[in-house]
Amino acid sequence: MNITLNGYMAGPKGELDWHEPYWDQEMGNIITKQLGDADTLLIGRKTYECMAPYWQAQQVNISAPRDVLDFADLMNRYEKVIFSKSLRAVSWQNARLAKRPIAKEIRTLKNMHGKDIIVYGSGKLVKQLIKLNLVxxxxxxxxxxxxxxxxALFTSRLYMAPYKTTIFNSGVVLLCYKIS
Structure with a gap:
């Protein structure tokens, strides 16, 4: 999750433009590695509506850099579970709507043999996962x-154990925690 120093994951109207000037290739390499360690993405409706057309278009964008094409391949190839109360269908390759309540869906996914499960964006979904102790x-x-x-990303007390910190030239800091 991308957050500001004062703990916001988005502006009051969902704005995310504040993080774009800081993004660089070094950060892209780390996120591509993280995605490579996964095989399933959890996505909320708003994130789905932004990501699906973008990553589908990037997969066939002949002018896109190789690293973008590689990332697009993973994003399009991986299983995507979309959590939405309003969508009736999804069209992104390997995407499906979650049919069970969130806790049952996640527990089923966690019990399946596979790699990591990642959530991109999807602030409301992340807050539900935190509340249900599923992260x-x-x-x-x-x-x-x-x-x-x-x-805000966090709205209640949560204890975590740090295991890795990475500081990027852009000034962004990646903090990695496990639940303690």
């Missing part, structure tokens, strides 16, 4: 800026 690991990208107000 095993947090990878928090802290950006060197504060915004006046926004949507």
């Amino acid at each position: 095993d690991e947090y990878l928090i990208w802290i950006y060197p800026l504060a915004i006046k107000s926004g949507r």
